[in-house]
Amino acid sequence: MDAMTDKTTLAAAPADTPRPTREQAEEAVRTLIRWAGDDPRREGLIETPKRVVKAYEEWFRGYHEDPVQILGKRFEDVQGYDDMVMLTHIDVESHCEHHIAPILGTACVAYLPDRAVVGISKIAKVVEAFSKRLQTQETMTAQIADAINDAMAPRGVAVFVDAKHQCMTTRGVHHPHVSTITTTFTGEFKANAELRERFMRLCEQPRR
Incomplete structure (x- = not known):
């Protein structure tokens, strides 16, 4: 393994x-x-x-889904395309590992291809594979980036997750309007502030 x-x-x-x-x-x-x-x-x-x-x-079907297989098939005929590939507003439905309460929100994921790309649905499926488990949002955000980075070796990966935790909105402190935001950047996204800012601007665009 x-x-x-x-x-x-x-x-x-x-x-x-x-x-x-x-x-x-x-x-x-x-x-x-x-x-x-x-x-x-x-x-x-x-x-x-x-x-x-x-x-x-x-x-919790994500425990039986393998991100390696999801990202296994790649395409190299991209006519020299080398800018970011980005999916916005991917629905996130997860459960917190502390109370098994729902975590509901959205994710934005981007990567900078190095010779090869994957079908865009595969990125959404990777998000699902990790969200359909008992999670913390911080861990899930890092896992998504690590899976894409390790399977594809792109020039960089960016992940943004914005979610509400019902362990916080329906119990405990009872703050229903509080949203949690987590980010992970690797490679060129981590090194290039302008590229990160462009990614974040695209994440903030309203859902169409």
Whole structure:
């Protein structure tokens, strides 16, 4: 297993820890329902454990997605194009690793190709692969940049994430209008302030 795979895909449970069965997962949900003060045998809650486990399969599918494979196919016939390739307003739907509360926002990602590019949908899929896990926003932002940097060896990568954390908006300090912004820059983006500023200006353009 190469260093990049080890760094970006092995966030799941250790190999020597057996994954619980679906039945065990559903029973855990029943336990939480009882702990919250309700009766999992109540009509409206009977199917809830199954629904929650099914939702977890969707919310955390990123543990089973490999950014190396996502970015594996590249195209070198770009007619000499060497400016940034950028995707803006990529939807981010994640969950914080401290409270398993939703993190909802958007990401902007850019890279400066060195001979090769990838299909633009692959960049969005890399964002999804890391967001569909238990995360901190800081870690997710760095992971996205590292995956693109390691898989493609571009001249630079820039990542901007703007998100609201429901562990902060619906509990704790209850500040529903606070947004968290994180950035990561590598290569020419890190070295060139004008290039970073151009990237940030493009990130700030309204969604069309």
